[in-house]
Amino acid sequence: MSLTEKQAFLVLNALPNIGPVNVRRLLDQFGDDPCAVLDASASELERVKGVGPTISRSVTAWADRVDLEREEERLVHAKARFVTCRDENYPALLRELYDPPIGLYQKGDYEFIRPGVAVVGSRKTTLYGQKVARTLARELTQAGFCIVSGLARGIDTAAHEGSLEAGGPTVGVLGTGMDIIYPPENLDLYRQVKAHGAVVSEFPFGRRADRQSFAMRNRIVAGMSVAVVVVESDKAGGSMITARFAGEQGRQLFAVPGRIDQPTSAGCHQLIRDGASLVTCVDDILAEFSYLDGLAPTPVAASTNGPIDAGPPMSSIEAKVMTGFSGGARLVADELAEITGESIAEINTALMMLELQRRIAKQPDGRFEAV
Secondary structure, X not given: OOOOHHHHHXXXXXXXXXXXXXXXXXXXXXXXXXXXXXXXXXXXXXXXXXXXXXXXXXXXXXXXXXXXXXXHHHHHHHOOEEEEOOOOOOOHHHHHXXXXXXXXXXXXXXXXXOOXXXXXXXXXXXXXXXXXXXXXXXXXXHOOOEEEEOOOOOHHHHHHHHHHHOOOOEEEEOOOOOOOOOOHHHHHHHHXXXXXXXXXXXXXXXXXXXXXXXXXXXXXXXXXXXXXXXOOOOOOOHHHHHHHHHHHOOOEEEEOOOOOOOHHHHHHHHHHHOOOEEOOOHHHHHHHHOOOXXXXXXXXXXXXXXXXXXXXXXXXXXXXXXXXXXXXXXXXXXXXXXXXXXXXXXXXXXXHHHHHOOOEEEOOOOOEEEO
């Protein structure tokens, strides 16, 4: 069967048990020609470092392992495209990686023309973390950057939402095939990201999430970005893997500090101790880029999709209660009464009003937190 170059790349990308490093080694050995790789004999393939009988059997029997016609039909049905590393709109920074994906499945028309900044963090996040991620993403988008994240729960979701508030673009990188929405509750967000930017994945249709796929996804999130901002993460969180990739890839690394007693801030504090730049506002990020010619993009006009206004003015007691939540504090009524000196009855009334104004939210453990 005679294949085009794009079809050959699609086959190599979909073959199981190879991995991007070995695919790159095979391409290097065969003149960067994907068709030549698929036409090679098992003995020729096994001369390549890291390629043994398992991989050679997979490549030589590719027609039995990859249903190319079905994969192409799925692309058409999904209104997606397969962007190879040779295509003009392949993310340029990914080409710098040691193990770049040879291609990306893509939905959405974004052409990766803005410098990307990854905003990542914990799935189990606080309202403080969500607010910071949304604000940073919105302001970075307004400054001319494209927000990159993983479309996961928590900080990823807040980052994409913040970028969309500013009019985008934003890029969601999946740890699954394009036909699997994970988590399922982010279906609407998936559609909005596609409409205002792009959803991409290096995995073929049908690939479900696992520990390996998420780690591979994280290297792409860092790889297509000039910087990575970690908003909340525990010491063993997936965002720490993204941060490690950022360091290995020579990307700028930022971390947002949090409460010292909050587990979701422990990873950020570790990164700051290890040399990541501390972030308290978007200017901390922009200042790092201001001296790099051509890196800081031209700011864009503010979008009408931005956040709603601050709401009605607060009473004096409500304002005193709100000060208690500074720094991301999570408090109950008794603690607020002790901080403010007001009665429990006054505190409960203020909490009810602030909750109705959506300035605070009650958590499952009964504590309140600023939104």
